Structure formats: structure tokens, C-alpha cells
Amino acid sequence: MAATQEQYDVIVVGAGLAGLKAARELKAAGKSFLLVEARDRVGGRSKPGEIAGQVVDFGGQWVGPQQNLLLDEAEEMGVKTYPQYLEGQSVLDLDGTVRRYRGDIPNLSFLSLIELMRVEKRWSRESAQLPEGAPWLAKKADQWDAQTLESWILAHVKTKHARTFARVVSRAVFCAEPSQLSYLYFLEYLKQGHGLECLTGVKNGAQQDKFIGGAWQIPSRMAERVESHLLLGAPVHYVVQTADGVTLVTEKGTYQAKRLIMAVPPALAGRIKYNQPLPTRRDGLTQRMPMGSVIKIHVAYERPFWREAGLSGMATSNVRAFNVVFDHTQAGNDMGILVGFIDSRHALELSSYSEEQRRAGVIADLVHYFGEDAQNPIAYAENDWTADEWSRGCYVGTMAPGTLTNYGEALRQPCGRIHWAGTETATQWMGYLDGALQSGIRAAKEVIEADG
Amino acid sequence: MAATQEQYDVIVVGAGLAGLKAARELKAAGKSFLLVEARDRVGGRSKPGEIAGQVVDFGGQWVGPQQNLLLDEAEEMGVKTYPQYLEGQSVLDLDGTVRRYRGDIPNLSFLSLIELMRVEKRWSRESAQLPEGAPWLAKKADQWDAQTLESWILAHVKTKHARTFARVVSRAVFCAEPSQLSYLYFLEYLKQGHGLECLTGVKNGAQQDKFIGGAWQIPSRMAERVESHLLLGAPVHYVVQTADGVTLVTEKGTYQAKRLIMAVPPALAGRIKYNQPLPTRRDGLTQRMPMGSVIKIHVAYERPFWREAGLSGMATSNVRAFNVVFDHTQAGNDMGILVGFIDSRHALELSSYSEEQRRAGVIADLVHYFGEDAQNPIAYAENDWTADEWSRGCYVGTMAPGTLTNYGEALRQPCGRIHWAGTETATQWMGYLDGALQSGIRAAKEVIEADG
Numbered sequence: 063m064a065a066t067q068e069q070y071d072v073i074v075v076g077a078g079l080a081g082l083k084a085a086r087e088l089k090a091a092g093k094s095f096l097l098v099e100a101r102d103r104v105g106g107r108s109k110p111g112e113i114a115g116q117v118v119d120f121g122g123q124w125v126g127p128q129q130n131l132l133l134d135e136a137e138e139m140g141v142k143t144y145p146q147y148l149e150g151q152s153v154l155d156l157d158g159t160v161r162r163y164r165g166d167i168p169n170l171s172f173l174s175l176i177e178l179m180r181v182e183k184r185w186s187r188e189s190a191q192l193p194e195g196a197p198w199l200a201k202k203a204d205q206w207d208a209q210t211l212e213s214w215i216l217a218h219v220k221t222k223h224a225r226t227f228a229r230v231v232s233r234a235v236f237c238a239e240p241s242q243l244s245y246l247y248f249l250e251y252l253k254q255g256h257g258l259e260c261l262t263g264v265k266n267g268a269q270q271d272k273f274i275g276g277a278w279q280i281p282s283r284m285a286e287r288v289e290s291h292l293l294l295g296a297p298v299h300y301v302v303q304t305a306d307g308v309t310l311v312t313e314k315g316t317y318q319a320k321r322l323i324m325a326v327p328p329a330l331a332g333r334i335k336y337n338q339p340l341p342t343r344r345d346g347l348t349q350r351m352p353m354g355s356v357i358k359i360h361v362a363y364e365r366p367f368w369r370e371a372g373l374s375g376m377a378t379s380n381v382r383a384f385n386v387v388f389d390h391t392q393a394g395n396d397m398g399i400l401v402g403f404i405d406s407r408h409a410l411e412l413s414s415y416s417e418e419q420r421r422a423g424v425i426a427d428l429v430h431y432f433g434e435d436a437q438n439p440i441a442y443a444e445n446d447w448t449a450d451e452w453s454r455g456c457y458v459g460t461m462a463p464g465t466l467t468n469y470g471e472a473l474r475q476p477c478g479r480i481h482w483a484g485t486e487t488a489t490q491w492m493g494y495l496d497g498a499l500q501s502g503i504r505a506a507k508e509v510i511e512a513d514g
Numbered sequence: 515m516a517a518t519q520e521q522y523d524v525i526v527v528g529a530g531l532a533g534l535k536a537a538r539e540l541k542a543a544g545k546s547f548l549l550v551e552a553r554d555r556v557g558g559r560s561k562p563g564e565i566a567g568q569v570v571d572f573g574g575q576w577v578g579p580q581q582n583l584l585l586d587e588a589e590e591m592g593v594k595t596y597p598q599y600l601e602g603q604s605v606l607d608l609d610g611t612v613r614r615y616r617g618d619i620p621n622l623s624f625l626s627l628i629e630l631m632r633v634e635k636r637w638s639r640e641s642a643q644l645p646e647g648a649p650w651l652a653k654k655a656d657q658w659d660a661q662t663l664e665s666w667i668l669a670h671v672k673t674k675h676a677r678t679f680a681r682v683v684s685r686a687v688f689c690a691e692p693s694q695l696s697y698l699y700f701l702e703y704l705k706q707g708h709g710l711e712c713l714t715g716v717k718n719g720a721q722q723d724k725f726i727g728g729a730w731q732i733p734s735r736m737a738e739r740v741e742s743h744l745l746l747g748a749p750v751h752y753v754v755q756t757a758d759g760v761t762l763v764t765e766k767g768t769y770q771a772k773r774l775i776m777a778v779p780p781a782l783a784g785r786i787k788y789n790q791p792l793p794t795r796r797d798g799l800t801q802r803m804p805m806g807s808v809i810k811i812h813v814a815y816e817r818p819f820w821r822e823a824g825l826s827g828m829a830t831s832n833v834r835a836f837n838v839v840f841d842h843t844q845a846g847n848d849m850g851i852l853v854g855f856i857d858s859r860h861a862l863e864l865s866s867y868s869e870e871q872r873r874a875g876v877i878a879d880l881v882h883y884f885g886e887d888a889q890n891p892i893a894y895a896e897n898d899w900t901a902d903e904w905s906r907g908c909y910v911g912t913m914a915p916g917t918l919t920n921y922g923e924a925l926r927q928p929c930g931r932i933h934w935a936g937t938e939t940a941t942q943w944m945g946y947l948d949g950a951l952q953s954g955i956r957a958a959k960e961v962i963e964a965d966g
Binding site: 333343350 | 656659660661662664665668690691692693694751781784785787791793794795797798801802804805807859861862865866898900901902903906907914915916917919920921
């Protein structure tokens with residue numbers, strides 16, 4: 063796609079799922095548009111990778127039965143799902159001691175389990191009090207947004223293991239420490255993700271299914287449908303907004319449109335230069351929605367030895383760096399693959415290490431969870447999202463206390479001719495591929511309705 | 515200064531007090547250097563303005579007796595001080611009720627005052643436990659950094675007015691809500707500013723003196739000493755670091771040096787493009803140190819009528835938007851001037867209003883504090899720092915919970931040939947002009963020692 067003097071109806075910045083979905087909606091509505099992407103690939107936080115000759119997801123990979131937008135999109139793109147393997151016993155490493163359990167209920171003390179049930183009920187109850195799309199309007203919004211999740215845990219969770227579990231949830235779900243999260247933001251996220259059990263669960267939860275061949279195929283195929291509108295490798299340098307339209311200066315050329323959809327996280331949108339400084343609340347939001355920290359890792363073995371030992375391949379730890387692990391063995395292949403995450407402060411720390419050092423640590427953790435058979439993988443592959451210039455972290459932009467109540471309104475509020483998309487702006491499944499799709503649909507609707 | 519092929523020893527980015535001081539140090543050490551500034555003026559968060567024919571400070575303006583670096587620099591630049599006017603009674607507006615008091619002790623209930631004394635002692639004691647330049651190493655660092663200042667207030671302050679006062683302090687000192695601040699960051703700031711009494715006080719405190727003719731003259735005169743090295747109006751687009759040196763691509767040309775001193779706040783340094791993505795901890799810091807929100811306002815009257823009524827012109831409010839006010843009448847002039855601030859959430863809200871609307875609100879607040887005489891000013895002048903592209907807020911980059919302990923190390927840690935300055939990196943008077951000078955001296959020392 064060469065630079066032209068044509069004026070588009072819309073330019074979409076960011077060819078992740080949000081931008082791709084917006085583009086597809088614009089196409090369906092007969093709008094002229096250009097889809098601009100900084101990277102030389104589409105998909106954003108959905109990305110293919112390779113280990114031992116197998117193509118895997120280096121980005122988002124799971125889908126839950128509640129994620130209808132993603133399931134529908136996958137179906138339309140001809141990408142099918144298969145269930146996350148969860149037979150046998152899972153592993154919970156608490157303070158260095160490995161415990162095994164079956165199903166979704168971790169092997170904690172009876173008192174801790176009772177307390178977790180109580181806490182989860184309270185979270186459900188409080189989440190339900192957040193008005194749709196406007197958690198800052200909840201009656202207790204100020205109170206909930208004035209404290210960290212960690213403060214809340216210390217004040218309301220008494221048993222040691224229940225506390226530990228809540229902290230592990232924070233790291234696994236947000237790739238952030240509970241000290242970094244607003245309790246209100248946490249409740250909003252729970253609400254959008256249908257509650258803790260759904261967010262963290264496999265069966266009936268957000269990790270129930272995977273995509274045969276990988277989730278990355280969905281954006282890849284979506285991109286094929288709008289291929290003639292797509293401009294890759296074009297980082298945006300400058301957005302010039304006037305009364306009549308928007309001019310976008312990119313690495314590859316300058317383009318004009320009536321409206322712009324910015325489908326990138328606030329932390330990245332803030333790094334673009336605008337001719338008119340954005341309103342204080344919007345600019346302030348871009349300074350206050352940092353991305354979580356995570357390194358995604360695949361480890362391949364000749365066989366899924368853990369299955370043979372009656373293990374599911376799922377492991378969680380509150381002390382080890384490779385702290386969430388799942389079986390990721392591909393259907394119809396003898397090779398066993400484990401996939402997992404180094405997240406939050408562990409990612410921060412280990413990001414500065416060499417791949418070799420990380421590899422050694424990861425294998426040591428797997429041996430700790432699954433025994434000596436884990437010692438000799440045939441391949442290792444990792445993707446450090448914190449070092450990715452066009453994401454600067456994953457899975458999602460997080461919020462510290464005081465952000466939602468003071469800056470939340472700016473999440474979706476258009477700034478003149480600039481409209482905002484991206485999973486951070488979703489009202490269902492924020493942080494997930496599904497939320498990205500929702501945001502693209504909503505932003506496309508805004509611009510279509512704005513110009514008739 | 516035209517673009518050259520010359521390689522400098524050092525390029526300094528940002529001609530605020532930090533960058534200017536670094537430049538002066540480099541000059542004294544005989545280094546070749548270029549000082550690059552995005553704006554068409556020097557001074558950064560120190561800036562001249564005008565009201566009714568008088569030149570005033572639209573940026574930082576006060577100096578306390580502990581701020582030796584600033585006092586020394588002012589003396590060398592021939593800028594003299596005069597005391598902040600504080601005769602007569604000051605005004606405290608609590609929940610809409612105006613109370614008057616003398617001196618530094620606000621007119622609160624006896625119980626609240628007793629409690630405030632107790633709280634202040636505790637803050638002093640806890641601040642003293644923070645290792646110099648490394649608060650994240652304090653024994654209780656994790657605990658203190660896991661909670662907001664607001665959570666701390668709710669847990670440890672019982673009387674209503676003492677709570678109110680602590681919240682007012684947060685807004686006045688940080689231009690941020692107590693919900694947005696880490697308690698550890700708060701303690702570190704207190705420590706660097708010699709305690710609450712000093713930070714918030716006039717006599718013997720950080721607001722004791724002002725500069726005759728304005729503080730802005732200090733950077734202005736510093737710039738004269740390095741004028742031939744100064745390049746204004748040159749926003750930085752790109753920093754290319756190699757094993758041998760650094761290339762800086764700016765609006766005005768491309769320049770090369772052995773090392774770079776980046777003397778801008780993390781929130782702004784993060785918006786510059788680097789050829790090698792910065793280490794995770796450094797990039798993460800730039801996503802997690804948002805600038806406070808403040809609009810500085812001057813209002814001029816024919817006479818300082820408040821003085822005639824036995825008032826100091828100082829006012830503080832926990833509910834009004836124009837919530838901190840001082841007398842700013844210039845020596846040798848009949849005209850009375852008040853200076854004050856709309857800060858934190860009030861600034862966020864009012865930044866989107868018209869100047870006319872803000873003016874009306876400010877005058878209404880002044881009438882509330884000082885009576886009907888405040889109704890008819892002869893001039894009004896404001897500076898909205900939140901709308902300033904090259905500051906994006908004031909006075910200082912703040913930290914939410916979980917930032918100092920996880921990202922604090924990155925504040926001053928050089929990234930290869932890139933060194934960091936700016937008041938956010940100070941270990942004394944972070945957030946103040948004095949801290950900016952300290953950071954410039956420290957960064958210059960780093961580069962001088964690095965290359966011998």
C-alpha cells in the first residue's frame with residue numbers, strides 16, 4: 063500500500079484483534095479505511111511462535127465458553143477449538159512444598175478453603191455492584207479505589223494459605239503484584255471475566271479450550287479479509303487533528319481520514335505525538351495504565367511424561383518464578399509440550415537475565431513440580447513481552463489505586479475525531495482477546511454513527 | 515547552533531535546572547557538550563509569566579533554608595531572596611467553614627492537633643528508617659509500598675480533622691490524591707524534604723523565601739553561561755545507542771556524543787524512541803511515574819486588601835478547588851497579588867473548563883476566604899501544567915504502591931551510555947528545584963567519571 067492523497071473515512075491504528083475487528087466492521091459498513099500497524103505482523107498480543115517444529119501461540123491462546131465474540135470470530139475464520147488437557151493431578155507449590163490435587167480446588171487447608179469460598183462470594187457480591195462500563199459510579203467506588211488489592215487481602219483474608227492464593231491469583235491473572243492493583247480495578251476485572259472461578263478456571267472457565275493450530279490464526283485470517291487496506295511496518299509518529307479530519311504521519315507515509323480509531327493500549331497511545339495535546343484526563347490515563355509483566359515460555363519433551371505419571375501438567379507456585387504451567391501437548395503428536403509464565407516481579411527480575419539462565423531456572427522449576435523427567439527437554443522457546451517495543455508488557459494495562467475513579471471516564475471518551483479501542487477499553491473481558499473484539503466493534507460503531 | 519558531524523563528549527537532553535546544572539558541571543570539567551531542549555525556552559518547571567505588568571513565576575518559586583544547592587546557585591547567579599509574607603491571620607476552610615489562625619498551626623480541634631503531632635512524629639520516625647537513596651531496602655519497604663497513603667490514613671488517623679488535614683497535605687504537596695500515592699513514596703518524599711513541617715511550612719520551611727524578580731531568573735542566567743552549547747526548540751525523536759556512543763535525532767538535526775544525560779521526568783523520557791528498548795525495569799518505571807496535576811494561578815488587586823484586614827493572604831481548603839493560596843505581592847509595588855493552586859482532582863476537572871469559568875471559580879473561592887474585596891481583581895493569569903506537552907503535569911512524578919520496591923532501582927541506574935537526571939532522581943528534595951540541581955551534579959559526575 064503506497065502513500066496516497068486520498069482521504070479515508072477512517073484510519074485504524076493497531077492491527078491487533080481490536081483494530082482488525084474494527085476494520086472488518088468498517089468494511090461491512092462500506093467505509094473506506096486504512097489499517098496501520100507498527101509491527102511487520104498482525105495480531106498484537108496474539109502471535110505465532112515455534113518450538114521443535116510445532117507452531118504455538120506466543121501470545122493469548124485460551125478461550126472460555128463465555129467468550130462468544132472470540133468463539134464466533136474463530137468459527138467464522140474456520141479455527142476450531144479443543145479442550146485444555148486436565149486429566150490427573152495438578153500441582154500446587156506452596157512455599158516450596160509440592161502438593162497434588164484433582165480438579166479446580168487446590169489442596170489448601172480446610173480453613174483456607176472455607177475462607178476462599180467466603181472471599182470469592184464477597185468479590186462476586188461487590189463486583190455485581192459496579193455499573194456496567196462505569197465502575198467509578200459504584201456507591202463504594204472511592205473507597206475501593208483508594209486501596210490496593212494487597213491492603214484488601216491483609217484486612218479481609220485471615221488464613222495464610224488463602225492470602226497466598228489471592229496473591230498468586232493477582233500475579234497469574236494480571237501479571238502484577240497485588241500491591242500494584244486498585245481493589246476497584248480488581249473487582250471490575252473480576253466482573254468483566256465472570257468472577258474468579260471463571261477467570262482462573264479451566265472447565266467452564268477462561269482456560270477451558272485452545273485453538274487447533276493456535277489462536278494467532280484468527281487475527282491472521284481476519285487480516286486476509288482486509289488485506290488490501292493493511293499497512294504493516296508503519297509506526298505512527300504524529301497525529302494531526304483539525305476541525306475537518308485527521309492526518310496521520312507514519313514511518314511509511316502520511317495519510318488522511320475523517321476519523322481515527324486508536325486500537326492500542328493507553329500506555330502506547332500516550333507515546334504518540336498529537337498536534338493538540340490530549341485532554342488532561344486522557345493524557346493522565348496514558349501515564350497511569352502500565353502494562354503487566356510477563357514472559358511466556360514453552361518447553362518441549364519427547365513424550366508428555368507427566369501424563370504417564372498421572373499428572374495434568376498444570377502447576378502453580380507462590381515462590382517459584384515459572385509460576386503457572388499448563389499442558390500444551392498438541393493433538394496427534396507424540397511430543398509433550400508444557401507452556402507457562404514467569405510473571406509480575408519475577409518477569410521484571412528475569413527479563414535482565416540471559417535466555418540460558420532463564421531456561422535453567424525454568425527447568426529447575428519443572429523438575430520441582432514434575433520430577434526428574436523434566437530435566438531434559440528437547441526444546442525451549444520464550445517470548446518476553448516486557449521487552450516488546452509495541453506491547454511493553456502483557457497481558458493488559460493495569461490500574462493502581464485512584465486511577466479508575468479519576469481517569470476511568472477517559473478510557474472510551476473520544477477526543478474529537480480520535481476514538482479509542484483495544485482490550486483495555488472493553489466492558490466484557492477486558493484484558494482478553496474477546497474484549498479486544500468487543501472494543502473494535504464498539505469503536506467502529508462510534509465512527510460509523512458519527513458520520514452517518 | 516547548527517547540526518554538525520562533531521562528536522560531543524556528552525549531550526544533555528532537557529534544559530530545566532537539572533540539565534542546566536549538568537551542563538555547567540560539564541563545562542567546568544572541560545567536556546564538550548550540547549544541551550538540547552524541546553521547548554523554545556529554558557527552565558523546565560521554572561518559568562516566567564506576567565500579570566498586570568509584573569513578571570512572576572508560573573513555575574517553582576519558593577526556597578527553604580535547607581535548600582543549599584538552590585540558594586548557592588541563586589547567589590552565584592545574583593538572584594536574591596525575600597521572605598514570604600505571613601503576617602496576620604491565615605485562613606483554613608474546612609468543609610466550607612472558614613477558620614482563622616496565626617502562625618503554622620492550623621485552627622483544628624485540640625484532639626486533632628494532638629493526633630497530628632503524633633502522626634507527624636511517626637512519619638519522621640518511619641522516614642528515618644529509609645536508607646539514603648534506596649528506600650526500597652528499608653526493612654518495612656514491602657509493607658509500606660503495598661498500601662496507599664489513604665489506606666494508611668484510614669488505618670492510623672482517627673479524628674476527622676486530622677484525616678482531612680493529611681489529605682490536604684497530599685493534594686498540596688504532591689498534586690495527587692492520597693489514594694494515588696504509595697505510603698513508602700510518601701515517606702521517602704517527607705524524608706527528602708526534611709519532614710512534614712519543613713515541606714509544608716513557611717518560616718524555616720520550603721516556602722520561607724521567594725526570589726526577587728522570580729526563581730525563573732536562575733535557569734535563565736545559568737543558560738547564559740552555557741549559551742553557545744544550547745539548542746532550543748529541538749524535541750528529541752530518537753536515541754540510537756551503540757557500543758561506541760549515542761546518536762540523538764532531534765527536530766533540528768542529528769547529533770553524536772559518547773554519552774547522554776536524559777534530564778527529563780521518567781514519564782517524558784518514556785515517550786522518546788530508543789533503538790534498543792530500555793531494560794524492562796527502566797521502561798516499566800516510565801509507565802509508572804505519572805506527573806501530578808496542577809494549575810497555578812495569579813490574581814492581582816489594586817491593593818493587598820487582605821493585609822489591611824489583618825490577613826496573611828494564606829488560605830487552605832479541603833473542599834474548594836483553588837485550595838492553596840499565598841500572598842505574592844511584590845516588594846515596592848502597591849498592587850496586591852495572590853498566588854495559588856488548583857491541584858489534584860480539581861485540576862483534572864477544571865482543566866477541561868474555559869479560562870473564564872476557572873477565573874470565576876477562583877474569584878468565588880477568594881471571596882469565600884477573604885471577603886467581598888476579592889470580588890474585583892484587576893488581572894488574572896494562569897498556567898495549566900497538565901496541558902503542557904513538555905511537562906504533562908507538575909510538580910513531580912509520583913508513585914503508586916508497588917513502584918518504588920519494584921522499579922525504584924531504575925531511577926538512577928544508567929542504561930549503557932544513557933544517564934538519568936531530573937528532580938525525580940534526587941535523593942534530597944526530590945520534586946523541588948533543589949533536587950533538580952542535585953540530580954544534574956550527580957549525573958555529570960557519572961559521565962565525567964565514566965570516561966575519565
